[in-house]
Amino acid sequence: MILAGNQLQEEIQLSNNSQEPQEKILIIGLGQIGYSNAKYMTSKGLWVEGYDVSQQALHRALDGGVIKKIATDFADYDYYIICISTHQQENMFMPDLNGIYEVAYHISKQGKPGALVGIDSTIPRGTSHKVNQILEHRQHVVHVPHRFYINEQKDHGVNQTRVIGSCKPCCMQKAQHFYGKLLEIPLFPVSSPDIAELTKIVENSYRYVEIAFAEELKIICDKTNVDFNELRSAVNTKWNINILEAQKGIGGHCLPKDSQMLLDISKNVIHSSVIEAAKKIDHQYRIHIEQSSAQHIPVSLNR
Numbered sequence: 659m660i661l662a663g664n665q666l667q668e669e670i671q672l673s674n675n676s677q678e679p680q681e682k683i684l685i686i687g688l689g690q691i692g693y694s695n696a697k698y699m700t701s702k703g704l705w706v707e708g709y710d711v712s713q714q715a716l717h718r719a720l721d722g723g724v725i726k727k728i729a730t731d732f733a734d735y736d737y738y739i740i741c742i743s744t745h746q747q748e749n750m751f752m753p754d755l756n757g758i759y760e761v762a763y764h765i766s767k768q769g770k771p772g773a774l775v776g777i778d779s780t781i782p783r784g785t786s787h788k789v790n791q792i793l794e795h796r797q798h799v800v801h802v803p804h805r806f807y808i809n810e811q812k813d814h815g816v817n818q819t820r821v822i823g824s825c826k827p828c829c830m831q832k833a834q835h836f837y838g839k840l841l842e843i844p845l846f847p848v849s850s851p852d853i854a855e856l857t858k859i860v861e862n863s864y865r866y867v868e869i870a871f872a873e874e875l876k877i878i879c880d881k882t883n884v885d886f887n888e889l890r891s892a893v894n895t896k897w898n899i900n901i902l903e904a905q906k907g908i909g910g911h912c913l914p915k916d917s918q919m920l921l922d923i924s925k926n927v928i929h930s931s932v933i934e935a936a937k938k939i940d941h942q943y944r945i946h947i948e949q950s951s952a953q954h955i956p957v958s959l960n961r
Contacts, residue, residue, distance in 0.1 A: 692741030823854030
């Protein structure tokens, strides 16, 4: 991991002017989730500093006033909030935990003993315990998978109900003070970080399958001359059914990556998987809309 370079020293010096408080928060990873966390925590009057391998992300957070300083190392923080991406650089649909473990190793060498390490990043089962092993329990480790929807931040922002799992009871106590009392985030504690880790990937896998069903139905409708939108509207009049819209394929990196994490688990315990079938359907659907577009066949992509 390459820490902030010399070209950032001017910004760092400028951000050093304010008096530092007793307790400090370090947001590690200033993408959408890290930036939103930093913005929310700063709005609560807390002292927030930031670290990211991207200078652009650091400038954006510092210039936007969501962090007080740019971190050059991991020393002397009371709360470490990990928000880095967990996908491969060359393939954003595939999980990669190297960054998580690299951060953990740096905290193990530089981090303040007794500090809280909160993992917001989406991770597979067992990752929190491995991080705790790397830290040798010198810090408290919890997993609080992020739930954040940028288009509806008022209802689905940083301070919505969050699942939380801890490696030790003392970790939970530390985390409830930070997330519950200081940040005023409603918490749903679970018995272990394994449950918290599975919660996030199950949420996104379920969503993935829901979308894939809509895509399959759209293909069927197009090939049998049935109006998909009319059929969907008719079916959705039933109180317990909500077929989603068929859009341009399952995009982003969260749903494909997180469903792959659950698929990797399912392959070890069952012979076939709904998730695997959903991935095949999404692939077929992408081909279908490309062919339909080339042939100038109307394909409804309403949102």
